[in-house]
Amino acid sequence: MRDRGRTRRLLGLGARTGGALLKTRLGGQADWRSLGEALFEGLSELKGPAMKLAQIMSQWDDLLPPDLAEELSRLQRQAEPMPWPRIREALVIQYGDLESHFSDIEERPFASASMGQVHKAVTHAGETVVLKVQYPGLADVLESDLKQVKRIMRLGRWFKVPQARLDALFEELAAGLRDELDYRAEADAMARYRERYQQDTRLVIPEPLFDLSGQHVLAMRFVGGTPLRELESVDDETRQKIAAALADWITEELFTYGELHADPHAGNFAADEEGRLVIYDFGAVIPVPEARLKSMMQLLEATLAKDPMAMDEALLKMGGRQGQGAPLSLYRESAECVAPLFSPGEQDFSDVRVHRRLRELTPKVWAAMDRLQPPADTLLLSRALNGHYWNLVRLGARLDMHSRTQPLLAWARKPA
Structure with missing residues (x-):
């Protein structure tokens, strides 16, 4: 991931967003569909913190103009993957000789998001594992990206949001993004949740593989499932089982353990063949x-x-x-x-x-x-x-x- 040109492109997207907001504030009618398309195309390619922020915004379906929300929601479903040669670079940094660890790694990811993408691999013992790979160079451009995100957030002053409050919102967002870069911490969180909910037969949490994991690559045992966003077509009984399990789990997280899984991206959840709720991603777990x-x-x-x-x-x-x-x-x-x-x-x-x-x-x-x-x-x-x-x-x-x-x-x- 290269820093060159990112700042200019982020500033351009920020200016376009600001123009739409100003037009609305002055009583005009902004073209939210066009803005959403531009944000999707630009952020999907740039990835990183700005794309993560847009994904966060897209989850606030009730606050955004419908056309803008619809376009931004595409970032949750079809973010463009990074080419395999760049991902392979990150894997080589983690493992050195890949052939000594894996008999096969699928070059095509089966999931891609703002901060990384996921590839299946097979160990020499014949076990299918999942490798969550952080985009190369993301840590290097994080702080630069955050500066541009902070500039965009200043648009909130047009809605009379005090600067001190905007700064506090930014610092909380920035801290969360920095935490998500540490895949060792995510592996620890995954292991903690596996132990905590091992008696709950309605939940499945993949097992992290610490020997194959590092700061920028997280390895876990493969657990298949139908993504939550695709469950609309399954039978009602399965959907209700998953919904009840999700609601009960969130309640127990909050009121028993004082924590919350803070990345509700639909791609982080699935239903397995037995109708159990699968929880894949633990990059954002916050104390409450x-x-x-x-x-x-x-x-x-x-x-x-x-x-x-x-x-x-x-x-x-x-x-x-x-x-x-x-x-x-x-x-x-x-x-x-x-x-x-x-x-x-x-x-x-x-x-x-x-x-x-x-x-x-x-x-x-x-x-x-x-x-x-x-x-x-x-x-x-x-x-x-x-x-x-x-x-x-x-x-x-x-x-x-x-x-x-x-x-x-x-x-x-x-x-x-």
């Missing part, structure tokens, strides 16, 4: 302090009670919002959108009416951004939870969220 969980549940309880003053108090307690005058009418509308998902009985996540109401709320959220500010230190957490929610939507999940959340709300009320 108990105090943060309790404040989130207090905000949810205020939302379900449709109490705008209590919602504002909870948001302030989390470190969000600013300025004078709470946007109470916006709180009321938000509560009306969210509350149906937590009504008693089974709720259908594929109900398009809920998503339509969220989309209709989006312009009002942006208009109130001078007062309604998200907590600066919850970027990865909110992104992860939002992404997991949309995975449940893709699965057409039917879950009793009322029964699931009542014990958690009661737990949050207990004094520390």
